[in-house]
């Protein structure tokens with residue numbers, strides 16, 4: 001810390017926070033007797049809190065966002081320069097960083113061609129849902145409007161996104177929901193034994209076939225799209241079983257479904273590729289992204305489509321309702337694409353995809369090694385620097401560990417100065433997966449420090 005805040009300043013900040021801030025996803029009762037954590041500064045992989053305590057951040061800002069790490073002056077400079085030149089104009093017009101970032105992004109996404117800017121992952125997904133609905137009206141008399149989503153996936157916090165949400169603890173008490181969203185089963189092989197009829201062999205094909213079964217149940221002429229995370233994030237870091245994505249793609253083609261991939265977490269390097277879907281040879285029609293696009297240096301999200309989707313919105317210029325009649329005020333902020341351009345340059349110039357693959361492999365190896373020592377680790381899953389460890393009471397029954405104990409592991413790591421995550425208010429009874437998503441700049445020492453902290457915490461919590 002450079003001492004920017006004196007003790008007195010920070011105590012005032014803490015008081016102001018306690019008096020006025022409504023923290024996200026937080027129960028506030030404990031703050032009546034304790035102070036909330038305030039993160040004051042960040043550099044590289046580390047952040048400092050109001051007490052000056054240093055933390056190694058293994059979750060990139062808590063929610064898999066700060067992909068290139070903290071304190072990047074070149075991004076700050078790019079944003080500053082752009083803000084002085086032009087901070088904003090509505091997205092009905094273009095901007096220099098908007099056009100240049102779109103061009104750069106499309107270079108990384110062969111087969112895709114159009115970028116629609118917005119300001120959050122939820123909003124980007126809403127745009128995709130709206131496009132599906134409008135295409136249904138324009139081409140199919142309104143009929144092909146249903147949107148399939150998967151158990152355990154998350155697509156955002158708005159009512160429509162929660163209607164497409166496979167995490168019941170996020171949705172509970174916020175209904176009634178938007179009609180026309182249909183759930184399909186998850187593809188978590190480790191928990192296949194809990195799914196009726198799931199086979200031991202060829203599980204991936206079976207899990208994908210459940211999507212076809214849902215389409216047939218609903219009527220193929222009523223289903224417009226399928227929305228999936230490439231690797232499920234907050235629902236338990238679920239990497240797809242083998243054969244899954246190939247079959248999913250076949251099913252979408254067979255029934256004329258638009259394939260909407262939610263890359264809000266996976267996108268821009270997290271899995272060791274530019275996009276998670278590219279790890280599995282998927283050809284999407286729509287891709288949404290947010291968090292890592294500018295590593296949190298500015299708010300930016302986008303929906304990227306292929307030319308087929310784009311074309312369906314300009315068939316009749318005389319019809320006043322023919323085009324995508326949507327706007328996002330802050331989708332016109334230029335700070336986002338300015339930051340995103342510099343963010344992508346950093347990932348390229350510093351070979352961060354390669355580092356992500358190497359460090360991700362190290363993290364998986366370390367956690368797999370911990371399985372020998374700690375019976376409570378039932379499964380280790382991941383892709384790149386996107387890793388989860390599911391904790392169970394017993395490896396045979398796979399009964400999930402009590403959430404309180406998982407929370408205790410996270411708290412113990414925090415006390416050691418390492419911030420890790422866990423599945424949080426996600427699946428009832430299954431908030432039992434530790435989550436790791438360090439910045440793509442992580443070194444071998446950082447990875448070892450994170451897994452050493454987990455080792456110590458598991459020892460203390462479970463003996």
Ligand SMILES: Cc1ncc(COP(=O)(O)O)c(C=O)c1O
Pocket residue numbers: 063119120121122123125154155156157229233234262263264265290291
């Ligand atoms: C996979 C996924 N999609 C969408 C969202 C929503 O993004 P936002 O919080 O920017 O609205 C999230 C947020 O965690 C996410 O994990």
